[in-house]
Each structure stands twice: as structure tokens, then as C-alpha cells.
Amino acid sequence: MPASGIAIVFSELRSHFLEGMTPSVLKTILGAATRRRYRAKSVITNDGHPADRLYLLTEGLVRYFIITPEGRKLLFQWLGPGDLFGGRTILSIPSPYLLSTETVTDTSVLVWERPTIRGLIARYPRLLENALLGASDYLGWYLASHIGLACHTARQRVAQVLVTLGRTVGERVPGGIALQITNEELANAANVTPFTASRVISEWQRSRALVKRRGNVLLLSPNRLYCV
Numbered sequence: 001m002p003a004s005g006i007a008i009v010f011s012e013l014r015s016h017f018l019e020g021m022t023p024s025v026l027k028t029i030l031g032a033a034t035r036r037r038y039r040a041k042s043v044i045t046n047d048g049h050p051a052d053r054l055y056l057l058t059e060g061l062v063r064y065f066i067i068t069p070e071g072r073k074l075l076f077q078w079l080g081p082g083d084l085f086g087g088r089t090i091l092s093i094p095s096p097y098l099l100s101t102e103t104v105t106d107t108s109v110l111v112w113e114r115p116t117i118r119g120l121i122a123r124y125p126r127l128l129e130n131a132l133l134g135a136s137d138y139l140g141w142y143l144a145s146h147i148g149l150a151c152h153t154a155r156q157r158v159a160q161v162l163v164t165l166g167r168t169v170g171e172r173v174p175g176g177i178a179l180q181i182t183n184e185e186l187a188n189a190a191n192v193t194p195f196t197a198s199r200v201i202s203e204w205q206r207s208r209a210l211v212k213r214r215g216n217v218l219l220l221s222p223n224r225l226y227c228v
Contacts, residue, residue, distance in 0.1 A: 016082065017130045019130055028120075033116075035058075035108065035109070035111075036109055038103045038109070039103065040060075040103050040106050043101070044062065044109070047066055047096070047099050051088035052089060053111050054087065054090060055101075055111055056110040056112075057079055057108075058082075059107060061080055063078045063102060064076035064099040077138065077141050078169045085101050086101070092118075094114075144164075154192040156226070158186060159200075165179050176210075177218070178217070178218050179216065179217045186217075204224075209225050
């Protein structure tokens with residue numbers, strides 16, 4: 001990547017993975033990456049395939065998913081700029097990707113090949129610590145999701161998905177927080193039926209907690225999702 005490109009990425013990007021690095025070290029790390037672009041609805045990683053590339057999201061949105069043996073697509077966490085995926089690439093023992101990753105919007109990423117990123121981690125151990133902190137955050141997300149499934153109502157789970165997405169990958173616009181998500185995707189992420197997701201969305205629309213448009217949600221008052 002040209003030096004000018006590195007400067008642009010660094011000036012626009014805030015990533016926990018790069019915390020604690022001096023400008024000269026950042027230049028080395030970013031200079032070892034390749035910048036790639038993907039169109040919306042592109043699959044970048046496939047579960048079970050060799051984890052041979054580490055990705056850092058610089059623009060756009062991606063999400064984890066998996067296809068069950070029965071052919072059902074399960075959605076997991078949404079990721080935004082600054083987030084890593086393909087973390088198994090850094091393990092000393094070659095491993096497969098645990099989840100598949102697909103783009104929600106047109107997306108740009110920085111990509112490190114496995115030998116490259118492992119060499120950088122050997123030179124700059126802080127990278128490994130930062131990656132482990134990111135993995136801990138993902139575990140926290142999974143724990144919250146599992147607790148919600150065991151203890152919360154369907155309405156509470158749908159609300160939690162919307163509030164979490166609004167906080168992590170939502171776009172602040174005049175009047176609220178915009179999310180790109182369909183009723184079916186919301187139902188899948190909250191582990192409820194599409195009918196249930198549609199029903200609670202309609203109730204929240206009537207109470208002006210949100211506005212639903214085709215493929216999009218505008219959160220007007222996220223806190224009210226727990227009150228109506």
C-alpha cells in the first residue's frame with residue numbers, strides 16, 4: 001500500500017487492534033496489508049476453510065453467519081469499521097475459520113496473509129494482546145446472547161438485538177440511528193419467528209420508538225423498546 005494510502009487509512013480508522021502502536025510501527029503493520037473491496041452480499045470467509053487471512057474492516061458492515069446441516073442460515077454478530085475477523089489466522093496451529101463472514105454493504109478491508117501477520121505479531125507482541133481483547137469482546141457478545149435466549153422474552157431479545165446493533169454499527173442520522181436490517185434478519189438474530197419480529201416492530205412503530213422501512217430501521221428512542 002502506498003504511504004499516502006496508509007496515512008488515509010490511519011487518519012480515518014480507529015481500531016483496538018492497532019492500539020499502543022507508534023506511528024512508525026503502524027506504518028510497518030499497515031504497509032504489510034493489502035487493501036481490498038467487496039460488494040454488498042459477498043462472502044469473504046467460509047467456515048471450515050483454512051484460516052489463512054486476517055481482515056480489518058475499514059469501511060462498511062459485515063456479519064458472521066453459519067449454515068446448519070439442515071440448510072438453515074443462522075446470523076451472529078455484526079461488525080463495523082475497526083473490527084477484526086478471521087482471527088484464527090494468527091494461531092500457531094493452522095486452523096479453519098469458525099464462522100462464515102458476509103458483507104452487508106459495500107465494504108473495504110485490510111488483509112494480512114497468515115505468514116505476514118504471524119511475523120508481525122512476533123515482532124510486536126502488543127498485536128496479539130489486542131487481538132485477544134477483541135476475542136474477549138466477542139465472547140462477551142455470545143454470553144449476552146445466550147443469557148437472552150435462556151432468560152428473556154421474545155420482545156426483549158428483539159429489543160436487545162436492535163439496541164446492540166444501534167450502539168455498535170448503527171449510523172447516526174437526523175432523528176435517530178439507522179440500521180440496515182430486514183424483519184427476517186432481525187428474527188434470525190433474535191431467535192424468534194418472523195411473525196413475532198414483525199408484530200413487535202409494528203407495535204414499536206405505533207408507539208414511535210422506531211420507524212421501519214424496507215430493509216431499514218430508524219431507531220428514534222432505543223430506550224423505549226424496553227418500555228412498550
